[in-house]
Amino acid sequence: MPQILFRIWRGDRHGGQFRDYQVEIGEGMVVLDAIHQLQATQAPDLACRWNCKAGKCGSCAAEVNGIPRLMCMTRISDFPPDQPIIVEPMQTFPLIKDLVTDVSWNYQVKQRIAPFRPRPPDAPDGTWRMSQADIDRVQEFRKCIECFLCQDVCHVLRDHHKHEEFIGPRFFVHTAALEMHPLDTENRIAALKRDFHIGYCNITKCCTKVCPEQITITDNAIIPLKERVVDEFYDPVLKLIQLVFRPRRSSSVPAPSSSPHPQSAPTLSSASATTSAPVSPSSP
Amino acid sequence: MAIDYPIYEHDVLVVGAGGAGLRAAIEASAAGVSVGLVCKSLLGKAHTVMAEGGIAAALANVDARDNWKVHFADTMRGGQYVNNWRMAQIHAQEAPARVRELEAWGAVFDRTADGRILQRNFGGHKYPRLAHVGDRTGLELIRTLQDYGIHRGISVYMERTVFRLLKDGERIAGAVAYDRERGRFLVFRAKAVVLATGGVGRAYKITSNSWEYTGDGHTLAYDAGAELIDMEFVQFHPTGMVWPPSVRGILVTEGVRGEGGVLRNNRGERFMFQDIPDNYKAQTAENEEEGFLYVLGEKYQGRDARRPPELLTRDHVARCIVREVKQGRGSPHGGVFLELQSFSQWYGRRVKNFNAAEHWKKKLPSMYHQFKELAGLDITREPMEVGPTTHYIMGGVRVDSDTQMSRIPGLFACGECAAGINGANRLGGNSLSDLLVLGKRAGEHAARYAQQHTSLPTIDAAQVEEAMRWALAPFERTHGENPFQLQQELQELMQNLVGIVRREDEMLRALEGIELLRRRAQQVAVSGNREYNPGWHTALDLHSLLTVSEAITRAALLRKESRGAQFREDYPRKDSANYGKVNTVVAKGPDGRMQVRFEPIPPMPQELLDIIREENGGQLPEELRY
Numbered sequence: 038m039p040q041i042l043f044r045i046w047r048g049d050r051h052g053g054q055f056r057d058y059q060v061e062i063g064e065g066m067v068v069l070d071a072i073h074q075l076q077a078t079q080a081p082d083l084a085c086r087w088n089c090k091a092g093k094c095g096s097c098a099a100e101v102n103g104i105p106r107l108m109c110m111t112r113i114s115d116f117p118p119d120q121p122i123i124v125e126p127m128q129t130f131p132l133i134k135d136l137v138t139d140v141s142w143n144y145q146v147k148q149r150i151a152p153f154r155p156r157p158p159d160a161p162d163g164t165w166r167m168s169q170a171d172i173d174r175v176q177e178f179r180k181c182i183e184c185f186l187c188q189d190v191c192h193v194l195r196d197h198h199k200h201e202e203f204i205g206p207r208f209f210v211h212t213a214a215l216e217m218h219p220l221d222t223e224n225r226i227a228a229l230k231r232d233f234h235i236g237y238c239n240i241t242k243c244c245t246k247v248c249p250e251q252i253t254i255t256d257n258a259i260i261p262l263k264e265r266v267v268d269e270f271y272d273p274v275l276k277l278i279q280l281v282f283r284p285r286r287s288s289s290v291p292a293p294s295s296s297p298h299p300q301s302a303p304t305l306s307s308a309s310a311t312t313s314a315p316v317s318p319s320s321p
Numbered sequence: 322m323a324i325d326y327p328i329y330e331h332d333v334l335v336v337g338a339g340g341a342g343l344r345a346a347i348e349a350s351a352a353g354v355s356v357g358l359v360c361k362s363l364l365g366k367a368h369t370v371m372a373e374g375g376i377a378a379a380l381a382n383v384d385a386r387d388n389w390k391v392h393f394a395d396t397m398r399g400g401q402y403v404n405n406w407r408m409a410q411i412h413a414q415e416a417p418a419r420v421r422e423l424e425a426w427g428a429v430f431d432r433t434a435d436g437r438i439l440q441r442n443f444g445g446h447k448y449p450r451l452a453h454v455g456d457r458t459g460l461e462l463i464r465t466l467q468d469y470g471i472h473r474g475i476s477v478y479m480e481r482t483v484f485r486l487l488k489d490g491e492r493i494a495g496a497v498a499y500d501r502e503r504g505r506f507l508v509f510r511a512k513a514v515v516l517a518t519g520g521v522g523r524a525y526k527i528t529s530n531s532w533e534y535t536g537d538g539h540t541l542a543y544d545a546g547a548e549l550i551d552m553e554f555v556q557f558h559p560t561g562m563v564w565p566p567s568v569r570g571i572l573v574t575e576g577v578r579g580e581g582g583v584l585r586n587n588r589g590e591r592f593m594f595q596d597i598p599d600n601y602k603a604q605t606a607e608n609e610e611e612g613f614l615y616v617l618g619e620k621y622q623g624r625d626a627r628r629p630p631e632l633l634t635r636d637h638v639a640r641c642i643v644r645e646v647k648q649g650r651g652s653p654h655g656g657v658f659l660e661l662q663s664f665s666q667w668y669g670r671r672v673k674n675f676n677a678a679e680h681w682k683k684k685l686p687s688m689y690h691q692f693k694e695l696a697g698l699d700i701t702r703e704p705m706e707v708g709p710t711t712h713y714i715m716g717g718v719r720v721d722s723d724t725q726m727s728r729i730p731g732l733f734a735c736g737e738c739a740a741g742i743n744g745a746n747r748l749g750g751n752s753l754s755d756l757l758v759l760g761k762r763a764g765e766h767a768a769r770y771a772q773q774h775t776s777l778p779t780i781d782a783a784q785v786e787e788a789m790r791w792a793l794a795p796f797e798r799t800h801g802e803n804p805f806q807l808q809q810e811l812q813e814l815m816q817n818l819v820g821i822v823r824r825e826d827e828m829l830r831a832l833e834g835i836e837l838l839r840r841r842a843q844q845v846a847v848s849g850n851r852e853y854n855p856g857w858h859t860a861l862d863l864h865s866l867l868t869v870s871e872a873i874t875r876a877a878l879l880r881k882e883s884r885g886a887q888f889r890e891d892y893p894r895k896d897s898a899n900y901g902k903v904n905t906v907v908a909k910g911p912d913g914r915m916q917v918r919f920e921p922i923p924p925m926p927q928e929l930l931d932i933i934r935e936e937n938g939g940q941l942p943e944e945l946r947y
Contacts, residue, residue: 049852065565065696077805081856082849086363088531091571091691093460094366110694133502134853141479144364144471152472153427164421166436172429176454179429179461183365218427 038062041118043071045083046125049134057121062113068124069097069108072136084135092249095184099136100125105186105247108136127189140185146204150212151228155220167219178214178258180250183207187244187254193237204233206244206254213258216265230266235259324789326506328780331357331476332771333764334496334511336483336538339367340459340756341736341763342517343466344419348764349515350473354771357509358470359478359498361533365467368519368531369756372459373574373687374443375451376423376757377750378416382433383440383618387448389413393929394936396751398600399445399634400715400744401885401895402944403551403904406925407722408742412751412758419757420452428465430454442579442616444632445748447604447936449618456576456687462753481507483537484861485788486514486545486732487780493545493731494778497788501858504851506789512774513767515725516542516718516734517760521555521869523808523862525711526816529561529572535862536869538738542718543868547727549907550920551740552716552869553876554886556747557821559638561710563656568695570710573659573688575749577705578631580684581616581664583609584642585704586650586657593630596641603938605630613667636746636886639709643821646708656708661700677701709821713752714869715743715886716876719906725763731770731778735763745885795860801846804860811838811866819874824890825881831874839867868915875917876905901944 130138187206338360518538522530612629665677717740818831882896
């Protein structure tokens with residue numbers, strides 16, 4: 038069997054280095070297969086996330102030869118066989134170990150975005166009517182598998198580390214899916230400007246290029262949202278009217294939902310971001 | 322040995338954050354109790370994302386004749402009448418409300434022309450019944466529950482693996498887990514525990530299941546003293562990818578056949594027409610024309626077109642494919658062909674300017690993408706190669722049909738790791754509805770149980786320490802076997818000896834092999850430290866994989882007949898007189914060994930029998946004649 042040299046980042050939050058491994062290549066193999074083969078034979082403690090191995094869960098995001106990709110959908114035969122394949126973790130998030138990064142920030146960001154709030158049902162049986170044409174766009178956004186490759190490649194996060202101020206392409210897509218949902222009544226436009234700083238995005242379209250679901254992030258999600266921000270805050274005619282009438286500002290704080298369950302304070306913890314403290318530490 | 326560990330307290334602890342776990346957590350939280358949700362992966366990555374075809378619910382949006390009774394009868398027929406009829410009834414009755422609720426929480430299903438939720442045909446369902454979003458329905462379901470759930474005050478513990486349940490006397494007391502990231506232990510103290518850990522597919526070599534599917538919930542419950550039922554019924558999905566080797570087993574949705582995809586052998590024969598079981602003959606198309614008309618929902622010779630034979634139940638289609646391959650009529654890489662071109666040509670003759678490529682990309686976007694990326698194949702122009710893949714286990718934790726509680730007070734189970742609703746074979750689309758309907762019920766009753774028990778259970782430090790010592794043992798061996806090697810050997814063994822076609826001698830060999838592997842598993846060693854160490858995780862998973870493998874094999878040996886997903890070469894016929902009114906039950910005996918027995922299924926009440934009779938051409942099947 039032919040062999041290919043893999044150069045894989047090994048290390049943790051304290052540091053690390055690339056290590057070389059020879060991998061036997063079979064027909065149709067993807068990069069994730071090579072990682073699995075290494076775990077089973079040469080490097081049982083090589084850390085990597087994966088689940089479905091079919092491009093549907095978005096767990097195995099990494100950078101292969103410098104390009105953010107899903108390892109399960111990256112065929113080894115796409116690379117020249119005489120050159121090493123370099124695999125390293127996503128750079129925008131803190132490293133945990135080897136190819137695994139701490140992506141918990143993304144989960145915290147999502148919680149800051151006001152959730153879906155539907156209009157009252159259209160029919161007496163509690164259902165709604167929507168035409169397919171009106172939901173095509175939203176369905177495109179909802180294809181997102183939350184691999185966070187778009188976050189990884191976004192220079193506002195990757196180079197300028199604006200994680201505190203900027204929510205990144207994934208969450209503009211999420212916001213767009215909510216804002217363009219035919220049933221939604223929430224308004225997130227002010228939050229996009231004030232809290233999520235959509236203005237930092239200068240539409241270089243890197244996110245669109247790396248999206249494994251081929252969502253046209255920039256053109257279909259970010260630019261329309263930017264336009265809505267402009268319409269609400271920078272429209273000269275509107276400004277004039279607002280001089281006369283006090284403006285109504287929307288909020289990013291979750292409003293009471295019309296759904297049957299009451300709202301309550303969110304908590305979320307991951308291994309690295311534990312918000313619910315243990316009640317009784319013990320050492321027997 | 323003193324090990325530090327934090328203890329987290331909740332009224333209800335849900336283990337597993339796929340569709341069932343999320344739905345249970347949302348419901349428990351809505352009841353006002355404190356809820357913890359533990360999952361092995363990141364939130365939203367669970368195997369539910371892989372579900373493609375849709376959610377079965379008798380909404381009657383596409384065919385007004387549909388109702389819960391027909392759905393109930395379809396589910397029982399698909400399960401060959403060994404299902405828990407009460408669960409099948411609840412499921413059929415409540416599924417429509419659960420689907421509408423998802424829409425209220427933000428799900429965006431494909432629409433009918435008049436703007437309602439669109440439903441599609443699927444194997445074993447009499448009417449178009451599956452609410453869907455293209456072929457990524459599972460993603461829509463899990464994302465909707467996730468995005469709704471994160472605003473409900475649920476404490477989510479990501480990337481933690483629960484490996485032991487704790488008890489306080491007979492009652493459940495909590496669980497022990499390790500965090501995958503740093504390898505630290507943690508303990509949950511909870512009044513009620515809901516298991517929603519999914520299936521067991523990783524016990525087999527060829528599977529559509531992710532690494533998470535190691536039978537954790539089955540094993541946690543079994544070790545804690547609960548019973549498992551129907552473990553012999555493992556569903557092999559007829560259509561998984563077979564080429565290239567690295568993607569073998571990845572699912573090809575039944576939706577392909579639901580939209581007009583046709584199975585052919587290497588002679589070009591549409592072999593499914595040659596073998597239609599008697600109990601499905603009246604519902605199956607007589608020729609290609611009628612099958613295609615069914616896909617379009619049109620009439621054939623003045624009556625409703627009947628479904629094509631490709632949409633017979635999964636167990637049957639899988640066995641037909643195995644037969645074609647065994648008899649030398651398979652495709653080059655050991656499968657059969659699944660092609661869209663026949664439908665395209667037929668439809669192209671009816672509709673002017675039919676654009677086949679656009680049609681299929683719209684109907685089956687992720688299948689198009691999957692084959693294009695992984696196999697370099699354009700499904701709109703070329704046939705796919707497909708073969709059976711381990712997909713789902715009908716068996717699981719035995720629970721009460723109305724509350725989802727096991728025989729251990731406070732221990733609940735739902736989703737794939739629980740059993741009853743599906744009987745001997747699950748219909749496509751019924752798992753997503755099962756997750757929602759029975760997940761909700763598990764959460765509701767777990768919360769009620771917690772509210773009725775005001776005192777928190779006591780955590781027994783000895784139980785905790787024993788569990789932790791067990792988990793750390795692989796680090797203490799410097800020389801030992803590679804856990805990946807053992808996992809692989811078990812997968813080969815189950816694939817070859819307890820697969821689609823079973824025989825007593827082979828399964829007895831399998832039992833010996835499992836016993837041998839169990840002894841070797843006690844000697845595995847892992848290198849490196851506890852931080853994100855896949856070798857260690859695999860070493861601990863072996864215990865669950867071996868437990869469920871033994872349970873499957875023992876139950877399969879006991880049932881000396883062929884029914885649904887279980888096909889016995891040595892007992893190729895269905896034997897309803899002896900096995901049509903019983904379930905197999907697996908439990909740990911007083912000596913610690915696995916015991917398996919039959920237990921009678923309670924007789925079906927008259928009003929449900931009447932439904933079955935009406936949907937079965939005026940006759941009751943033998944299993945229901947008392």
